[in-house]
Amino acid sequence: MHALRRWWHDTAGGLPATFWYLWAGLLINRAGAFAMLFLSLYLTDVRGASVGLAGTVVGAYGAGGAAGVLLGGVLADRWGRRATLLAAHLVTAGLMVTLAFSRPLLLIAVLSALIGVVHSMPSPAFVAAIVDVVPAERRSRAFNLQFWAFNLGMAVASLLAGVLAEASFTALFLVDAGATLTAAAVIGWKVPETLRAATPTIELQPAAHSVPEPTRPRRPGLHTALTDRTFLVFVGLTFVLAVLTMQTSTIMPLAMSADGLGPSAYGSVVALGGALIVVGQLFVPRLIDRHRKDVVLAASTALLAIGFGVLAVADELAVYLGAAAVWTVGSMLAAPPNAQINADLAPPQLRARYQSVFYLTFPAAAFVAPTLGGVSLQHLGDRHWLIVGGLGLVAAIGHLLAGPPRERHVAALRRADEQKPTTRAEDRAPIT
Template identity: 60%
Template sequence: MRTWYRTTIGGLPRLYWYLWTGMLINRVGGFVALVLSLYLTSARHLAIPVAGLVVGLYGIGGIAGVLLGGVLADRWGRRPTLLLAHFGAVAVLAGLIVARPIPAIAVLAALLGMMHAMPGPAFVAAIVDVTPADDRSRAFNLQFWAFNLGMAVASVLAGALAEVSFTLLFAVDAAGTLLTALLILGKVHETRPAHRATATSAGGLHTALTDRAYMLFVGLSLLLAVLSTQTSTILPLAITADGLRPSAYGSVVAYAALLIVVGQLFVPRLIGRWRKGTALAVANVLLGLGFAAVSLADGILGYLAAATVWTAGSMIAAPPNAAVIAELSPEALRGRYQSVFYLTFPAAGFIAPAAGGVSLQYLGAWHWIVCGALGLIAAAGHLLIQPARERRVAAQLAAAEEFAVPVGG
């Protein structure tokens, strides 16, 4: 029996903290994507449409990386997938430092998007593997906190390094990625359950895509993602339309990030006794109300007040969201189920600006009321599917316990 991840620190397995540290380092150093368009236009002197196309290739690579990462995490294992993605990203970043032809930069941008997206399903599947079910909510809450802390630090570093040297920026990003790879190589063992390691007939991506209970949850999660993506797509347009300076938008985003860093650690105690569907319903209501409040905002204080509400919703949603995915994912297909869920982010990244831009143009402030309605619809959906999902999870646990009982035991 393997016991290498049984030692706990702060009530969570030691291996979880290695994974957590790797994600934090990687996120702090992962700032190339934040300034890729700036690099292409200022350092490589590409026209804005061409730079936009290259950045779009990064996004397409990300979609492929999510799916590939989920499949490889189940077939090869979590550790090989993480090592391939991180060492591969180091190589691609090194290539971007020296690449000059536009076609080469475009190919490398797509590969970087793939390598950056691949670790997500493997990281989360590994956390599920090693963390007891009762501790997963806290584990995912800490993961969400680390992600946002890393993003906040990365944003500051990206701006500072871009003003000094893009070559230095790429080199520091590669160094952080390499450090994560070495941490995984030295400290992270394979976590894929041994008795499932050879389960080649357990299903594939189609299993997740045809899982009605899971896809209903993913659909509702897509609504949440579309709402959350308003902050990076449509909100800047609304703020500037009110005559505020771009720095006002930066202040709102920084304030929201600060709220998460300060408040996220208290969320598990707040929602610890709530049913997961109930917590997700409350989260979507707060997200909806927060964005609906933007319709009333015409100054920085109004936007900060609205950000307080929608950020509270984001914080409450993170732990139960991840825990539900873990509950519904078959053990042998955890990576694939995670990859299907991760597709909601690039999908929201397309839907939010495409539909939101049209909505804002023709509906004006009513666009934010529509966002509020979407939050209420998602909340109602979570409450409606909660009983059936809980029955399924209970049945899966009962079946697992029956399977675990030795014959004649």
């Protein structure tokens, strides 16, 4: 019993109440956010769209998300985390109801793009709020729990969605809208605004003959993140990981359908991944804490590459389930170091903006994966999965090459910040 209590304390102890309300809002949102998972099947099975056209419409969702994640980052740093979260959730619910009763493909494409915008806006605000309220030494467990909640919700969503999609796609969209409103209610009721005005700091000049240290810009903005070369290399590698991950919600449903497997089978594959994460994610921190972040990310990306590469020979549900187990382990290993590296590279006053550029990889991947993947699957068939696997292996090597210089850069940034004469009050105060 003592060992169990110790494990729970190491996994989830010492986190503030605001974090848990954010966690609950994310969990509720994801448990009901399943409509877009089945958009490609909805378009082909109900609206009569071709595979290529369905990929383009789903790609519009990703294109909207690319704009939305940047907008969410800017608003979260200027307007506030709470206000951004509430606005995005409320607008999402309204658009989802509209989509439920829309028929023309052009209108569905426009609505998909708009939903992509508001679906992506909360991501940088959620993570920036977590960084605001959780001390640096506890953020790894907070990010691990955030990823756990996301996938616990996805597991529930996949099981419900498989049943709802076979009964009524309209119900699928309406239940999604209801869950989004519930998440907004939790955030509005219990989550305070965590954005605080930045305390001015004085830039220190390096002593004569000293080694120059990286310095934070005097008037930072979104361009700071977009011109941070070390950060952008990390973002580029994350983009490849996102392209691989997006195969599950964009191309894999079409491949399974071509193999004669229906929506319930697809729901089972996605639910298996969520279930594995629910069971195993809480043990990940102890597994990876002893290893360098770049090594962990290289191993995780390689597992994703292997898992999706196996789909080149998949034609039965059992093979899809086995491959899902492999790539899910890769996703589990990647989540904490990805979030930690992002937090390490971001200046405090630009947390949400850096998060928005980081999260830009996911809507960008949501556009690239179906747009190119739909054409690739249509013309190359199962060879599409060999290309996906090869791309993942290249990214794994990239992580090993980029890791050491990035760690040196992070260490230099920390030294530069420690030399500043002022420190923000919220970074000094312990949170219990």
